[in-house]
Amino acid sequence: xxxxxxxxxxxxxxxxxxxxxxxxxxxxxxxxxxxxxxxxxxxxxxxxxxxxxxxxxxxxxxxxxxxxxxxxxxxxxxxxxxxxxxxxxxxxxxxxxxxxxxxxxxxxxxxxxxxxxxxxxxxxxxxxxxxxxxxxxxxxxxxxxxxxxxxxxxxxxxxxxxxxxxxxxxxxxxxxxxxxxxxxxxxxxxxxxxxxxxxxxxxxxxxxxxxxxxxxxxxxxxxxxxxxxxxxxxxxxxxxxxxxxxxxxxxxxxxxxxxxxxxxx
Numbered sequence: 070x071x072x073x074x075x076x077x078x079x080x081x082x083x084x085x086x087x088x089x090x091x092x093x094x095x096x097x098x099x100x101x102x103x104x105x106x107x108x109x110x111x112x113x114x115x116x117x118x119x120x121x122x123x124x125x126x127x128x129x130x131x132x133x134x135x136x137x138x139x140x141x142x143x144x145x146x147x148x149x150x151x152x153x154x155x156x157x158x159x160x161x162x163x164x165x166x167x168x169x170x171x172x173x174x175x176x177x178x179x180x181x182x183x184x185x186x187x188x189x190x191x192x193x194x195x196x197x198x199x200x201x202x203x204x205x206x207x208x209x210x211x212x213x214x215x216x217x218x219x220x221x222x223x224x225x226x227x228x229x230x231x232x233x234x235x236x237x238x239x240x241x242x243x244x245x246x247x248x249x250x251x252x253x254x255x256x257x258x259x260x261x262x263x264x265x266x267x268x269x270x271x272x273x274x275x276x277x278x279x280x281x282x283x284x285x286x287x288x289x290x291x292x293x294x295x296x297x298x299x300x301x302x303x304x305x306x307x308x309x310x311x312x313x314x315x316x317x318x319x320x321x322x323x324x325x326x327x328x329x330x331x332x333x334x
Contacts, residue, residue, distance in 0.1 A: 091202030093223040093247070095135050096147035096170060096192045097209045099128055101158035108210075110292045119318060125162050126310035127290060130212035132163040133310075138219035139166075143227060145201060149192035170195045179253050186256035194251045202227060205234070205247035210289040212311040213304035214244065218284050222247050225282045232280040236287060237267045244289050246270065252277060 100107065104117040107124035115123070128148075135146040149172035150159045156169055172195065174187025182190055189206050196204035203226035205219075222234045226247050233255065236245030241264030248255065254277050259269045274281040290299050299305060305312055 090143060091227055092143040092145055093203040093205065093226050094145045094147055094196035094199070094201040095138075095205045095207055095219060095223070095247075096149040096172070096196055097128065097131055097135070097163075097167075097207050098172065098188065098192065099148040099150045099159045099163070099209050100124075101150070101155045102128065102162065103158075108291070111296060114293075115318075122314050122317075123290075123311070124210075126308075126314040127210045127212045128159075128162045129310035130308035131207065131209050131214065132167055133308075134211075134214050134216050135207070135219060136164055136166065138216040138223070141216075142220040142223040144219065144223050147192075147196060149188070149195070149206065151188060170199075179257065181257035182253055185261040186259055189246070190251065190253055190256045193248055197248075197251055203247055203249045205245050208238075208244040208289045210291055211244050211287060212290070212308035213299065213302050214287050215304070218245075218287065221284060230280070232282055233274055234282045234284065235267065235270060235274075236284040239286055239288055240264060240291075240295075241268065242266045242289070243270065244287050245284065252279060255279075 102121045102125035104121040108120035111120045111123065132146065132148070135144065138144050139146060146164070146167040147170050148159050148163050148167050149170050150156060151171065151173035153171065153173065160169060170192065172188045172192035174191050176191060176194070178187055178190060192206050193204045205222055218236060222236065222245060225232065225234050226249055231249050234245065234247035235243055237243050243266060246255065255270060255273050257273060259266055271281060288295050288298055290296055305315070
């Protein structure tokens with residue numbers, strides 16, 4: 070049976086002997102894997118169907134990383150999806166304990182929050198409204214991310230005091246942003262999909278005097294350069310869905326290196 074999206078508050082944190090224990094929601098910004106719409110920057114050398122298979126594998130393994138982290142920290146898994154109607158497509162690639170939450174940026178928001186920032190803020194607001202003490206938005210393209218980084222993020226966010234947690238990427242973006250309150254300023258006037266996203270986010274935190282904790286940088290797989298890094302990453306052995314797809318593609322490294330060189334040029 071397909072999962073149903075959450076329409077009302079469903080969590081007040083964990084309960085132990087009637088005592089509320091705060092928890093941290095982590096929501097993957099999930100886009101349904103579809104040929105011609107997923108990982109298009111990897112086409113060529115991959116066919117659209119192959120790129121969609123990679124996208125689905127990345128989503129499965131990223132969700133698996135959250136599940137592993139939840140064994141050691143007070144973490145609740147979400148898939149923040151868009152558009153309305155794609156719930157079943159997302160649910161097919163996440164675990165049974167992962168909750169679905171709409172994040173299409175449709176609620177009223179400040180004019181300074183635009184584009185993908187609306188979706189991110191929508192996800193943060195939605196998770197916090199469900200009673201979680203903190204909420205993180207997470208890239209869906211990080212199959213080799215160590216669970217320890219999510220555990221670290223939750224630890225910082227569940228400690229006393231307001232703060233943000235940022236997981237930067239080498240390309241200037243970020244793979245994770247965690248908040249204890251829905252500070253819309255953190256998503257304001259940002260040029261999304263550029264190398265300036267993480268630095269602009271740091272600047273927003275400074276502007277509102279919000280303590281910002283940074284995690285170890287990690288990479289997301291959104292172009293051929295990052296894909297070549299994935300092939301060389303020993304951590305891919307902990308990403309079973311991705312490993313299966315890579316094995317099935319019977320990769321020719323020479324062809325892929327030429328594609329990466331062409332993209333860089």
